[in-house]
Amino acid sequence: MATRSEYATRPRERIAGVLRGARRFFSAAEVHRELTAQHVRVALSTVYRTLEHLREKGEATIRVDDTGEATYMFCEPAQHHHHAICNGCGRVEDVDCSAVEQFADSLRNLHGFLLDAHTMEFYGRCAACR
Ligand SMILES: [Zn+2]
Ligand SMILES: [Zn+2]
Ligand SMILES: [Zn+2]
Known part of the structure; x- marks a missing residue:
């Protein structure tokens, strides 16, 4: 049986999992769509917050496109490239x-x-x- 803390970290892991699943940038809406397809129920606001959290931790790279939409990608952090x-x-x-x-x-x-x-x-x- 899952403990309370496992429940708390699961959405973050699933969201990070989507980013790690493909070498491309994802918008929050795309991550949300992907999770919905995997039958993972998570609020879009949680996806936004988690992506931002991953960025702060250096686990995701942010990119803002021409339309002003933020997209995120999993990237090996440390090294400049x-x-x-x-x-x-x-x-x-x-x-x-x-x-x-x-x-x-x-x-x-x-x-x-x-x-x-x-x-x-x-x-x-x-x-x-x-
Ligand atoms: Zn191509
Ligand atoms: Zn990169
Ligand atoms: Zn450079």
Whole structure:
């Protein structure tokens, strides 16, 4: 029999499970739809809250698209990397991009500009969609 605390953590695990299930960004509504399909009953507001919690813990990466909608993805946290996003299926590849880091060096050397942070995404077609 499940204890009280197991009940409390279950929605979070299920939500994290959806994110881990595919290498793409999910909106809260998509996660909710996915869980409903798995017969997991959880309020949309819980999904929103949990996704935000996962982000705060560094277990999910947030991305806000052109329409202002926030989407989340499970991402190996610690290491800095970039994303190549497929326009066809939405699949996300983690890409190491040393060329971008070299560009940061040249900004400093040529312009005396010290880069604190940068974000960069690449869009195209994955191997399966090409
Ligand atoms: Zn990533
Ligand atoms: Zn970078
Ligand atoms: Zn694709």
